[in-house]
Amino acid sequence: MSWDGERVLVTGGASFIGSHLVEDLVAEGANVRVADDFSSGETGNIEAVEDEIEILRGNLKHWDFADEATEDIDTVFHLAADHGGRGYISQYPANCATNMALDNIVYEAAAKNGVDRISFASSACTYPTDIQQERQRLSEDMVSFEERGGAYADEVYGWAKLMGERSLQAYNEQYDIDTSAVRIFTAYGPRENETHAIVAFMAKAYAGQDPFQIWGDGEQTRNFTYVKDITRALRLAAENITDGTPVNAGISRYVTMNEAVEIIFDYLDWEPDEINYMTDKPVGVRHRAADTTRAEELLGWEPVYTVEEGIKNTLDWYVENRDKEYVRENLETLLHER
Template identity: 25%
Template sequence: MKKRILVTGGMGFIGSHYIRTLLAEEPEVEVVNADALKYASNPLNVRDVEDHPRYHFRQVDLSRGDDVAELFAEERIDEIVHFAAESHVDRSIQSSLPFLKSNITGTYHLLEEVQKAGSTIRMVQVSTDEVYGSVDEGHTSEDTVLAPGNPYSASKAGADLFCLAYYKTHGVPVVITRCTNNYGPNQHPEKLIPRLILRALKGRTLPLYGDGRQERDWIHVRDHCRGVELVRKKGELGEIYHIGAEKPVANLEIAKRIAAALQQPLFHIQHVRDRPGHDRRYSLDTSKIRRELGWEPVIPLDEGLTDTIRWYQQQTDWYDGFMTDELKERTET
């Protein structure tokens, strides 16, 4: 019998890449993609696998306990890789409740179902470097104290702690990954890199928060997915694994590279009022996953960024498909 993996949030950016990798590389695996189809989802992200015989979609809102219970009652599930989340920091500052509901309550409902099923379903909780808050210097290790600086990262930290608590008290077999900022095809147009690319393609200004010197350790989504897959297969239960390139770059530098790639003048880069509580720098020590599981990133930023820009240039229906009026306004004006 084939192993059935529940991938949550598979209509979003990273989850859809992960599903594609899984179906391509694991012939003995079936995928159940459970996603609430919220604003950041795009069914076109999985267009190439939607008719795959080992793929199956269910619309489920994880924040609703009854819906999650129904999912587990109706589907045989052997493992879970949990991507589903509200993921945009700016939105969490405007309104935190959806983050609490999806990210904490949603994770809680999954943990409950795993416990009810006898704690035999292995689960990977996909988390973020943002749970440590801003790191002025040096690197954070997997046991650094959590100090989230915005409601998004607080909700991810809360979910991670629920996972660890369920592991300790109920033996729920869970392992956590924490990754740095992802980029690549299929990322929602409200996120920094797609937003800058789409605006540059239209000859618009490239807005950056504050002085633009905030540093992020950008990693290509496919490198992240390879890390998650290794952790799914070989990660030790109850453990946390960092995933990152360990090559932090300032947002200003990213904007300059995009402007140069699309022949836009540097004066198009405009500094706008900073986001409240904006973390200056994240920096993960990723030696554990490299040493213990043999993972390392293989896509250099220059190469990945060039491919990503080309991908957005080639899209016609993809981003128009889910862009709301609000998003259109933000990318076009």
Template identity: 45%
Template sequence: MSLESKWKEQNVLVTGGASFIGSHLVDKLVSLGSKVTVVDDLSSGTLKNLSQSKEKINFIKHDLEYTTKEDLKQMFKEKDYVFHLAAVHGGRGFITTHPADVCSNASIDHHVFQACTEANVQNVSFASTACVYPTELQEKIGSDYKLKESDSNPKNLDGYMSADIEYGWGKLNSEIQLLSFVKQYGLKANVLRFVTAYGPRENETHAIIAWIYKALEKMDPYVIWGDGNQERDFTYVSDIVDGCILAAQKITDGTPFNLGTGRRYTVTDVVKMICKVMGWSPSKFEFDTTKPAGALSRALDNTEAKNVLGWEPKVSLEDGLRKTIDWYTKMHNPKGSVNQDLLLEHNTKVPS
């Protein structure tokens, strides 16, 4: 069945649909002919992100943490598919400095899973994260180990599980919570584990945009958090969206899938790639090891996504960086200095 025939006229709800990834997913679903409703409290997302599809969607401004059963009943009524991306989230600096805030995701997720169950949705897709994996598997620079879904298996409640700070533990707990609805009520569901997603519409609390922002402002010395040797797997947003749609079509038992490229790049190398694309380089790089740097070496094994979903990443890091830099430089006017608050707070208002 073609994508167009599968999704045409389907009633789809996207929570967090005005956010970075959510808005790209909304645009894709609209292009496939779906009837899309977006629920977002605009705490990090913006209506500007939805400008491409705003005339074709139903937008509801609503905080899913503070809600009522009646509100949920009306929002989720007669929805065929739900993509649940709403969360208190951000880059490493944000999630490190907002541990209590990110823990509130548990209540948001519970409300959504309960509403999906009561509305008898065909399938709910839950946006999870590579932070659900044990940090002890990510402590060696130069490692060639790729994190597998089985390294954090929410179906194996008798086994050992660990995760990366409060944000990762919260997402892992919500995966377990989702499976409890699958087991007890027969809810149809799937889970996608994202890793360092990037692209247009992302904010400066996330790594790639933060690095582009610093280069645009010609920060010199250019400050990199950590020692710069941290290794990451970067996934472009259109590849993330494709994986979400494929999982919604094929997976209903709550199984998690990694959406990553399986390739590692050091932070310093990516920063230098960005500077090269932008045609500028600082006279000096400085490394601030007092700032949160996260896991030392992280890459995802995408074998299951390839074999079961038929998914694999299409956008190379260099091409993705060019697309993202082109968007960011068109949307933002340099001020001549870096606003440090912008790197930690996604709702900091700075005029463009």
């Protein structure tokens, strides 16, 4: 399909991933509306296209605002959520639980207003935690709504995302809305805040933290996936999937925290005298990487950016946009605020 002239709503469109998606859609000729409460999103994230889009400020957990946001819309990209890094989702489970209400209000409003399709930003946190202690790539069929015991998500945030997927399938079944869900694996890139691992490491290194703090033993792995690969997957899913079938968007490479930190140290040409491994901190699952076979088959998608390229792009942005003294003085606040 062509996005030229398509009326598109991006919920959470001023957020890290959402703002990149908004820019992509504007470049494709879409008429874009952003709905955001700006609790974590920032107006600066969308300033490059603010004259070309419509911006609505409000809380999508409120029916009237969700109704206004979805009126006269063809496609909804639903990215709005209460979320943060590992520390946030561990410490604020009730906040994350409200995503179940948020998702269903957006879906209901979209159905009432006759939207054609909804694309949902889901998460790798939907996958069972017990199968992520060893290195095995996660495939979509490792989660099942049909089998008894077929789901065991990662913390309340993961359960909320999983219920968001199931609710979306229900709206497809009942209202015949085209639906898709993209399970995002450890996204990072410009505009992400310091509560997530890659940018947290950048902030600590940029501020010269010594001893340098790493949660866990540093050997836990993630498949850090650059934001532009994620937004391309979201667009392709909306174009190609109609029945809510979930697809992974992530790299298949296992990257340890220690490896990610070394890339950052090398690029900054700095390293600490000592590293403090904080094994009492929440670290989540031991290993996580995506099987992208389904995305390749259904979407023709595979990641373009290497971890090294993505970190370089993100670090260039970070150094250009963050004052070193400010980061140093406010480091603890930056690392823990959503």
